[in-house]
Amino acid sequence: EPEVTQTPSHQVTQMGQEVILRCVPISNHLYFYWYRQILGQKVEFLVSFYNNEISEKSEIFDDQFSVERPDGSNFTLKIRSTKLEDSAMYFCASIRTGPGELFFGEGSRLTVL
Amino acid sequence: TQLLEQSPQFLSIQEGENLTVYCNSSSVFSSLQWYRQEPGEGPVLLVTVVTGGEVKKLKRLTFQFGDARKDSSLHITAAQPGDTGLYLCAGEGGSTLGRLYFGRGTQLTVWP
Numbered sequence: 001e002p003e004v005t006q007t008p009s010h011q012v013t014q015m016g017q018e019v020i021l022r023c024v025p026i027s028n029h030l031y032f033y034w035y036r037q038i039l040g041q042k043v044e045f046l047v048s049f050y051n052n053e054i055s056e057k058s059e060i061f062d063d064q065f066s067v068e069r070p071d072g073s074n075f076t077l078k079i080r081s082t083k084l085e086d087s088a089m090y091f092c093a094s095i096r097t098g099p100g101e102l103f104f105g106e107g108s109r110l111t112v113l
Numbered sequence: 114t115q116l117l118e119q120s121p122q123f124l125s126i127q128e129g130e131n132l133t134v135y136c137n138s139s140s141v142f143s144s145l146q147w148y149r150q151e152p153g154e155g156p157v158l159l160v161t162v163v164t165g166g167e168v169k170k171l172k173r174l175t176f177q178f179g180d181a182r183k184d185s186s187l188h189i190t191a192a193q194p195g196d197t198g199l200y201l202c203a204g205e206g207g208s209t210l211g212r213l214y215f216g217r218g219t220q221l222t223v224w225p
Contacts (some may be wrong), residue, residue, distance in 0.1 A: 048211055055209050070146050091156075
């Protein structure tokens with residue numbers, strides 16, 4: 001069964017460092033997303049991406065965050081200068097076309113020290 | 114921001130009991146989705162309800178979407194230990210496909 005894959009599964013970084021989280025969405029999917037979940041809190045929308053551009057971003061997704069689809073398979077989330085409060089589980093998700101099921105990856109746990 | 118209040122936050126029951134989880138909002142959603150999330154994994158979709166008043170059944174799980182499309186419930190009949198997990202509701206309401214507003218989740222534990 002096709003799945004969304006994310007790397008790394010866990011990353012520990014120092015405050016102020018840049019982090020790149022990588023995702024490989026399901027191959028024929030067209031819409032891509034990043035969500036995050038701080039421990040004990042709700043899953044929160046960060047950004048949606050379609051046709052090589054951001055279609056919507058939340059207030060969390062400030063100018064420290066960026067997304068990129070550098071080739072036909074990868075979808076990355078970059079945090080330029082991490083803060084303690086960026087510690088969370090980050091989920092990548094994708095949809096083939098609308099309306100359709102949102103498939104989530106297993107997540108990347110980011111710990112900022 | 115469209116808020117979804119999910120209750121209860123924790124539910125601990127014996128095998129064989131029935132339970133209901135609620136998801137409420139003051140906002141209207143175009144669809145409401147229920148997910149199950151295991152520790153260390155991403156949410157996995159159980160069902161999507163789209164029409165006000167819609168009822169969907171998935172074996173022992175019954176999902177209902179309120180007539181006004183502002184609330185939803187998940188009812189489990191004769192719960193089993195394998196039902197243990199985190200259940201999340203999420204509403205799709207904005208103009209962006211796949212932009213979901215999640216509830217906080219209900220952690221269900223079913224004891225044998």
